[in-house]
Amino acid sequence: MVASSTPQPLLRMEGITKSFGNVQVLHGVDLEVGRGEVLGLLGENGAGKSTLLNILNGVLQRDTGAIHLDGEPVEFAGPKQAQDAGLAFIHQELSVLPYLTVAENIFIGRLPRRKGAPWLVDWAACYRQAGEILERLAVKIDPRTIVGRLGTAEQELVEIAKALSMNARIITMDEPTASLTEAEIERLFTLMRALKADGVSVLYVSHRLHEVAEICDRATILRDGKIVNTVDAKTTSSHTLATMMVGRELSELFPKTEHERGRETLRVSNLSTVKLKDVSLSAHQGEILGIAGLVGSGRTELARAIFGADPITAGEIFVEGEKVTVDSPGTAIRHGIGLVPEDRKLQGAVLSMSNAHNISLACMSKVSRLGQLDRGAEKQAAKKLVADLQVFPPRAEQETGRLSGGNQQKVVLAKWLFAGSKILIVDEPTRGVDVGARAAIHGLLNDLAGQGATIIIISSDLPEVMGMSDRILVMHEGRISGELARKDFSEEAIVMYASGLEPIKEGSNA
C-alpha cells in the first residue's frame, strides 16, 4: 500500500457497502483521494466502480460506511448536495445540451441574474464569467458557441468548465478518453495537470492501463466489490495492474464438454461498419467461439452486423461456405443465424406476449398453413420446448414478462431452437440471471454445440467466456485485437488484449 500524499486526505471513503436486493455489490470499500491528486480507479466491468462513484456523488445511498470530506463526515441525500459540497461527476455519456451555447451549458440552472431585475438573465455577466473559466483552463472556445458544433473532446472540456464553475474540488471522470483521439487525450491530460496544480483532485476511471501510468499518481484496484490494492501508478506495470484486476480463480465450474470441431459454418472477412474496423473471423460446427472485450469495444456491434441488424459498410459474410448478403435480420434468420440480444427485455422477448407467441416469433411460417397460423400446433411446439428447457412455470400460455430473468432468457433461446438456427450468437446470455438458470443455459449451449450447432458467446464475465469457449477472440475499439486457443486462456491475456496491449509472453508453452 502506498500512503496518501498528504496527511489529511481531501476525501476518505470508509467501509462502504451496498447491496441491490440479495446481491452485495460493495463489501466495505476504503478509498482516499489527496488534495491535487489524480487517483486512478481500476476494475473489470461489474467490479463495482459505477456503484462506488454513484455513492460518492450522491446518486445512490450507501448501506453502511462513512464519507469524509476534509476530515468532516458528509451525507449526500442526492446529487445536488454532492455538487454543493464540491463534487463533480463527468459521465462517459456527456450530458451537455447540444442546442445551447457553451456559457448556457456551464451555468444551466443558475444563470446570473440582473441586479434589480432578478427575473431577467444577465447575459453579459454570463458570457464574461464563462469566458473567465475557459481562460483559466487555457481553452480557446468562444462561450457563445453552440455546444452541438463542438467536437466530443471540446464538449468534455465544457463539462469540466461547468464543474469548475461550481467550485468543484473533486472531479470524477468516468472513461473520459473513450471517444477521444490521441491529440485530444493529450490536451485533456494537460488540462488535468493544470487542475492538479490548482489543488483540484480527480478520480479517474479508465480501462486503458497505459493512460493510468501517464496521468495518475496512484491507482486503486477494485475487484468483486472489494479493494484489492492501492499502488503507485508510475512504477507499477500494466501487466501487474491487469493481474490485480482479474486475479481470481475460476470460481464457478463450467461443464465444458469437448466436441468434434466440424467444417467451417461461418466466415466473416474484413467486415466494417460504423463501429467495426476490418473484422475477420471463422467459426465451425460444434464449436463455441467466445468474444471478449470491454463494453463498447464492438462486441455487440459485431453480433448485430452478422445478424443483419446494422448496415455493413464493407466486407463479406459466408455461411456454410457460400457468400450471403445479410441485409436484415429476416435474411439472417433464413440463413440459419439466431441472435440472443444483450437487452433481453427490449430486444429479446416481447414481454406482453405469451411464451408460445415468443417462441414461434422468428419462424411463424413453421406453424402456418396457407398464411394462417395453426395455433394448436404452435402451442404444442411451445409446450415441448418450455418443458425441454425447464422453463418455470412450464406453461406455453404464460405471459413471458411475468417470468424471472433466467426463464425469460430460456424462452428467447427456445425461439431460436424453434427456428432451427445453426449459428447462434448469444450476447451476455446470463446477465441478470440467477445461478440455477445460468447453469441450465450453459448446459443448453453445450448441448447445442454437441449437436453440431455453432455457438458464438459474447460475455463480459471472463470466467464464463473462458469456461464455455473453445477459442476466444478479444476485441478492442472495433477490431479483433487478439485470438486465444483454449490452452492459452488466461484472464491476464484477455485483459491485456482488451486494453489494446500485447500480453507479455512468459514462455508458458515452453
Next chain:
Amino acid sequence: MSTLTETPASPREASKPKAGRRLPIQGQQLALVVLIALLAGGFASQSPEFLSTGSIENLLRSASMYGIVGLGLTIVIISTGSLGGIDLSVGSMMALGGAIGAGLLGTAFSAANPVKLPAVVAVLIALVVTGVLGSISGLLIARLKLAPFAVTLGMMSVARGLTYLMIAWAIGSANTAGITFSDPLFDWFGLTNYGPIPAITVLFVVLAALIAFMLKATPFGRSLFVLGGNADNARLAGINVRRTIVIVFAISGLLAGLGGLILTGRLSSATPLAATGYELDVIMVAVIGGTSLAGGRGSILGTVLAAIMVSEINTGLDMMNVESFYQYLIKGTILVLAVVLDKVYQARSSRKLAAASA
C-alpha cells in the same frame, strides 16, 4: 361476437384462472356495452324517437361508416403506436374517396361530366387512389423515419386539395357546391337495407371479422402487435418493419376511401368540405375501443363497440338539438378521458410486470 375478440394478451386471462364460466366479453368492452345501454336509456328519456326504427337504422349506418374507417386506424395504432403512429388524414381521405367515386360516374346533375365510368370502376379507382396515398404516408414514415403525426397532417391537407381539384374538374367549375348525383351502387352504400339491417352494416361486420381474423390468426397480424410493442424487437425477430408500416397505412387509406364512398352514398353528393373534422370521431372510435396509443394493444371488438357508442353520442346530441359547439366540447372531453384511461391502464400493467419479474 366472440370471434371478434382480439387481443394478443390471452395469457393475461390464462394467468388468472377463474372459477366458473367466463363472460364472452370483459373489462373495457363490457364497460362499453354498459355505456351504450346507459346512453341509449338517457337519450331515449330525453327524446323518445331515439329508439325508433328510423333512428336506429341511421345510427347503424353512421356507426358502420365511422367503424370501417376506425378499423384501419386501429391497426395503424396497434402496429406503429410505439413510433407515435396515427393517421390524421382519414377525414380528408374520406372526402377524396367520395369525390373520386362520384366525379368519375359522369352522372352529376347539370355539370360538365368529363368522363362516364361504370360505378364499380369509379369506386375501385377511388379505393386504389386512397390506398396509394396511404401507402405514400407509410413509405415516408418507414423509409425516412418521419413522425406519423407530421406526415399524415400533410397528407390531410394534400387529400383535401385533391378533393377540391377532383370536384372542380368533374363539375367544370370551381365552386364549392359539389357533385349531386344518383347511382344504384351508391344507393346500396347509402340506402339499402337487408331486413332491418343496413347493407353497409353487414359490410362493416364482415370487414371487422376479416381484420380480427388477420390480427389473431395470421403471422402478419401477429407481427403487427410485436411491431407496435417495440420496433427494434420486431426487426430482430426478422419482421420486415418497413413493408409492414407501408401496408397498414395503405389499408388505413383504403378503408378511409371506402368510408368516404359510404358518406357520399348517404348524402347522394360529394362536396369539397365533406367529412371535415371526422378524424376526431375516428380517432375516438379507436381509442375508446381500447386501442392503446402507445401501440401493441388493441381490439377489433372494442372498435366495433366504440363506433356504436360514438355514433350514439352524435345522433343523440343531434336529436336533442344540442348546438354543435357543445358537441365539439363534449366529444373532445370524452377523447381526452379515454386517453387518460389508457395511460392509467399502461401504468398499472407496467407496475404489474415490474412486480412479477422482480
